[in-house]
Amino acid sequence: MSFFGVRSDTLGKLILVPAASTTDFRSVLEKGNILFFPDGGFSLPPAVLPALMGATQDARSIHKNIAYKPNVDRVSGLIDKSESETVRAGMREYSRSALEFLSRILPEYSRGWKVDYASFRSIEERGRDLPLTKRNDLLHVDAFPTRPVFGDMILRCFTNVNPEQPREWMTSDPFPQLAEREADHAGLDRYAALSGSGLHNLRRSASRALRGLGLPLVDRSPYDAFMLHLHDWMKANEAYQRDCPKYRFDLPPGSTWLVFTDVVPHAVLGGRLALEQTVIVSRKSLANPSLAPASILEKRAGRTLTV
Ligand code: SIN
Ligand code: FE
Numbered sequence: 001m002s003f004f005g006v007r008s009d010t011l012g013k014l015i016l017v018p019a020a021s022t023t024d025f026r027s028v029l030e031k032g033n034i035l036f037f038p039d040g041g042f043s044l045p046p047a048v049l050p051a052l053m054g055a056t057q058d059a060r061s062i063h064k065n066i067a068y069k070p071n072v073d074r075v076s077g078l079i080d081k082s083e084s085e086t087v088r089a090g091m092r093e094y095s096r097s098a099l100e101f102l103s104r105i106l107p108e109y110s111r112g113w114k115v116d117y118a119s120f121r122s123i124e125e126r127g128r129d130l131p132l133t134k135r136n137d138l139l140h141v142d143a144f145p146t147r148p149v150f151g152d153m154i155l156r157c158f159t160n161v162n163p164e165q166p167r168e169w170m171t172s173d174p175f176p177q178l179a180e181r182e183a184d185h186a187g188l189d190r191y192a193a194l195s196g197s198g199l200h201n202l203r204r205s206a207s208r209a210l211r212g213l214g215l216p217l218v219d220r221s222p223y224d225a226f227m228l229h230l231h232d233w234m235k236a237n238e239a240y241q242r243d244c245p246k247y248r249f250d251l252p253p254g255s256t257w258l259v260f261t262d263v264v265p266h267a268v269l270g271g272r273l274a275l276e277q278t279v280i281v282s283r284k285s286l287a288n289p290s291l292a293p294a295s296i297l298e299k300r301a302g303r304t305l306t307v
Pocket of ligand 1: 136261266
């Protein structure tokens, strides 16, 4: 198995840093690098691709991808429901092998992470017709509307399973620089003011009560609210999209890459057929918890944002 950290500091070029030059992959990731495995890092079970390749995905549905929830063993995002069983079996196998790989190379994270969804990205990204806040070709950091993280972090493992085409990514400078440059313009103060406020406490009590009655109102922290806002704000901000530093990567067929997608602004410009598994990494298990976006924003705001 070969490991490489991709240093995101040159335009249009992959710079490969051999694993021997580093001992702790946590630090590589937390600093906003992409950890890159040209040979895929792990073997996909042979049944996975045949099970997925015929899957029909609705390009304009509310589901951006075919998603698999490992905790309940369910798939969503298919047009033809008769495919569910086959696709579910393929995704289950993929998810299991990706999680096994991640726990092997990042054991400290695996002890405290929450397993999130896996996805199959079958649609060509170039020219994809999606509403602005759902567009994948605009730089953004990730935040999940339905799954608040309370300061923990979004680690994603992607594999390009397209036998011919690279997956074309663009990234920008990671969260410390992003926050320095844009957090105030994006309105961090307004979200920091929520922390401990009557309104925030009221919303949280209401969401708990409504959930008890089976009505899903998401119980999120001021940090989660800000990150959701930042995701949309970045996509809508023409000046940021135009002027920020940009780094281009072509991720070749068969390769795997790991990245904290809430630390690294990213966009996908082209490519189809990728698999992805997400885990939510506990802030406590980071090699350097002060690099968590929540820690950076809390320091900036001078108060806790994650309760
Ligand atoms: C994203 O997370 O914004 C999309 C990345 C990808 O599908 O390659
Ligand atoms: Fe994203």
